[in-house]
Amino acid sequence: MTELTLPLRGLIARPLRTLLTVLGIALAVAGFVALTGLTAGVQHSFASGIDENGADLVVSQRSAFNLVSSTVPTSLGPALSGVPNVEAVSGVLLNITTADDAANIVMAGWPSGSFLWKDIHLLAGRIPASGDQWSVILGESIASALDKRVGDTVELQFQPYTVVGIASFSSILNQNSAIVPLEGLQQLLSREDVFTLFEVRLKRPLDKNDIAVARTRLVTAAPGFEVGDTEQFASSIRVFDLLQAIARTISLVVMVMACVAIANTLLMAVNERTFEIGVLAALGWSPRRILRLILIEGVIMSAAGGVIGIILGALTMEMAAKTKFAAGLIVPYLSGWSIAQALIFVFIAGPLGALYPAWRATRLLPADALRRI
Amino acid sequence: MAARSPRLSSISGKAGYDFSLVLMPPLVELSNVGRDFDGGRIVAVDDVSLAIGNDETVAIVGRSGSGKSTILNLICGLDRPTRGEVRFEGRAVNGRAAWAAVRASKIGIVFQNFSLLQSLSARENIEVALLGNLGGARQRRVRALELLAHFGLAERATLRPAELSGGERQRLAIARALANRPKLLVADEPTGSLDVQTSQSVMSIIGNVHREFGTAVIVVTHDEDVAALCGRRVEISDGRIRSDSGMAAMSTPAPASRIR
Structure with a gap:
């Protein structure tokens, strides 16, 4: 006992x-x-989703309340591109909406010619052609959930889009995302002159020190904005x-x-x-x-x-x-x-x-x- | 009633000193003790003074409601006196923790209703008394099994109290009370729930405990036959001591062998 x-x-x-x-x-x-x-x-999931796109740093509005409310002027792009050791900069417009009124979905508007399109792993179809603003690439999971194939139509933000590609991603967020051309989404959201954030890709090879130096330079180039890695970006969202x-x-x-x-x-x-x-x-x-x-x-x-x-x-x-x-x-x-x-x-x-x-x-x-x- | 005077004993000091005559305090001593209930409307015990020595067997007798069980509770520190003082081995004991320490090492209690823990086996009922007093679980187990064997319950070690007979339960209760080798064994109506034959057996066991272990015994009973087996008889009525045979036997303590 x-x-x-x-x-x-x-x-x-x-x-x-x-x-x-x-x-x-x-x-x-x-x-x-x-x-x-x-x-x-x-x-x-938001941090890993943005991370997967190949961005090393993110420039966003300081202390934005939520993910989609962050506002960064498109005019900031050239200043960021001019920072030494920056390989490419891409503005991204994010929106959360419903797909066919059946599931919540993150819409990501990418500019044509952005480096983001290069790393996309298409399972079927193609990337949207220039000027083809109502076309969409669906993540594999959401495509399967909505039973969509290339050539089908899906309604996003009350706008019919044509599925031109199905892509595979490692992050669950991206697997359930819809990637659309930036111009159409800006028009739908009446946000022609702004992005949600800039994704910045730095030149390779890269170490922690390079990222820290680049970050300091980006802060100088974009005063008043938040510059950090994807985790820091996600944690800065007030919501x-x-x-x-x-x-x-x-x-x-x-x-x-x-x-x-x-x-x-x-x-x-x-x-x-x-x-x-x-x-x-x-x-x-x-x-x-x-x-x-x-x-x-x-x-x-x-x-x-x-x-x-x-x-x-x-x-x-x-x-x-x-x-x-x-x-x-x-x-x-x-x-x-x-x-x-x-x-x-x-x-x-x-x-x-x-x-x-x-x-x-x-x-x-x-x-x-x-x-x- | 006045308390008994301390008996004079001859002992030798450990450090080589020779104390030829040293005052040896009584094992337990009640001085002008009173116990009231219901804000003083009920006086259960009033002005009781009683001293009990190390080698005594004492029967506290009286009718139901006379206050004898309350006196027993006060002797063991199970109850708190409203007035007066209780001393154990010459020291006033105050507070729950102090009394718990005294009971754990020096007093074994046997209740009329056995008061065994129903969720534990016979062996565990003894071990529970050893928790905190005797080292490891193995030692406690060995001591419990020894006691069970001593009281003829070796075969019943794994049984729960509900599976034991009345006599077995009372033997188990006595074994538990002796687990920590107490100096004082108190029994509240130990035969009250038993038939005549089993009662005699239980009293015989209590008598043996006194002889074998030198344990002082206090028995509360309304049974004159049980009381007659003790060396000293204290009669209680209306919460007061009416007679105490020990007063006459102060200089010549009653032989313990009267318990058979």
Whole structure:
């Protein structure tokens, strides 16, 4: 018999209540993992999507609220192109819309002749011809989801586009994107003189120092704009901060509820086991040891709930990411930090929820406790 | 009623000093102890003074509601006196933690209703008393099995209390009370839930405990036959000591062998 035997037996003796409490904690943890993971996933997917296009640095509006609201004047292009060690610069206009009113999709408007077209891996069809502004290349996943082939028509931003190519990408965002000629998209969005961002490709060979130097020069060439790598660009988008804040607030509320559930369960357990606690006190168990007994029960429940919650959260993210309107925009992203935060929570919530019931147990006078059979 | 005077004993000091005559305090001593309930409307115990020595067997007798169990609770620190002081081995004990430490190492308690933990096996019921007092799990297991064997329960080690007979449960409760080799064994109506034959067997075991381990014994009972087996008889009525045979036997302690 060890210190864990009694708490475990206590929990096993009331299986339904233990199970429901563990489930409550698991749902709280799952909520936290899924909400923060999905938020981080959106951010991560945008960064990897832009990264895949071959850009080394991104020039965007400083602290733009969301991805598509960033505004960079087209006139900035020549200044950026003139920066030493810059191989090519391409403006990009981004928009989030629905495709055939069936799925959310990111539209990326690329200028004809941009270096971005060169690296595209076409599975079928061709790249849009110059002046062919209502043609589109669909990512493989969205084409499959919409059951589109080369020659079909797809409605984007209330405009019928002809599918001229299907391309394969490594990032899920791009796999679910529609790449269209810039001019048509600018016209559709009435944003003729602006881009969402500039993607900058530097000359090869390249090391970290070259990127840092180029970045400094680009900042000088584009004063007042954000210059960074793709991850920095994604993290500078304010809406992600807002999403994170919402996710954390909801998670906090749910987790406080989990704490209350633990406290409630253990309070009931302490009330039901008053006699047992009295016996332990009569046997010479110190108040500290009795406190530890109840705390251990809380920790066992929250640890079990934590592990189940992390698994549930990961599954929830996968399911959410596969829904029709989230596919491609939301990519599940279960980071080590997210798991660590969930575990930190459970190892705080468990003892915290158990603290009051445990304290109550130690305040019992053994003679009073023993009278309650 | 006045407390008994400390008995004079002759001992030798560890560091070579020779204490020819040293005052040896009683094992447990109640001084003008009172216990009220319900804000003082119920006086369960009033002005009780009682001293019990290391080698005594004491029966606390009285009718139901006389206050004898409350006195027992006060002796073990299970209850808190409203007035007066309880001393164990000459030291006043105050607070839950201090009393827990005394009970853990020096007092074994046997309850009328056995008070065994139903979720644990017979062996674990003994081990639970050893947690914190005896090193590793293996040592606790060995000690528990020794005690079970001593009380004829070796074959019942893995059974839960519900699977044991009344006599077996009481033997298990006694084994548990002795797990930490206490100086004082207290038993609250130890035969109250048992038939005559089993009661005699249990009292015989308690008597053996006193002889074999030199453990002082306090038995709370309303059964005169059980009380007669003890060396000293303290009668309680209306929360007060009405008589104490030990007062007469102060200079010549009653022989423990009266317990059979």
